[in-house]
Amino acid sequence: MSPSPPEFLVGFGYDAHRLVPGRSLILGGVPIPHPLGLDGHSDADVLAHAVTDALIGALGLGDIGRHFPDTDARYRGADSMALLEEAFCWARERGYALNNLDVTLVAQAPRVAPHVAGMRERLAAVLDADPTAVNVKGKTTEGMGFCGRGEGMEAFAVVSLRRRAPG
Numbered sequence: 058m059s060p061s062p063p064e065f066l067v068g069f070g071y072d073a074h075r076l077v078p079g080r081s082l083i084l085g086g087v088p089i090p091h092p093l094g095l096d097g098h099s100d101a102d103v104l105a106h107a108v109t110d111a112l113i114g115a116l117g118l119g120d121i122g123r124h125f126p127d128t129d130a131r132y133r134g135a136d137s138m139a140l141l142e143e144a145f146c147w148a149r150e151r152g153y154a155l156n157n158l159d160v161t162l163v164a165q166a167p168r169v170a171p172h173v174a175g176m177r178e179r180l181a182a183v184l185d186a187d188p189t190a191v192n193v194k195g196k197t198t199e200g201m202g203f204c205g206r207g208e209g210m211e212a213f214a215v216v217s218l219r220r221r222a223p224g
């Protein structure tokens with residue numbers, strides 16, 4: 058007899074991308090007006106990538122690069138929220154629902170606060186959860202490091218999954 062699957066799974070995700078001119082800034086699936094955007098093979102949504110990696114981690118499936126390699130032309134300019142949705146399907150298939158998600162985005166500019174509600178809604182919709190189960194926090198580093206100098210942004214995410222009742 059195989060052991061019963063855990064009631065809860067927890068995963069942690071991290072990502073960083075460089076800020077460059079001539080790119081759109083998309084965070085948590087929300088386009089944000091800013092003179093610079095994040096550079097990357099996909100749409101470079103650093104927040105979505107951290108959440109996706111947290112989800113993949115909770116499921117014990119490795120990392121985002123293994124599933125969505127940036128050497129694969131299919132993912133050029135990809136909508137990262139669609140990749141997150143795909144990763145969430147793997148949770149569903151294994152009988153898990155989102156318990157809660159907490160994300161910290163580190164960015165010196167622009168201010169994230171006005172966009173947090175939109176990000177929560179987008180993330181909750183993709184993760185089939187109520188927006189109250191999703192928390193997004195923006196932080197600066199008071200000018201220190203690559204985020205503080207405006208060279209890039211980074212995101213940290215913790216996801217908790219809950220086993221769905223059978224049937």
Ligand code: MG
Nearest residue numbers: 072073103106
């Ligand atoms: Mg990334």
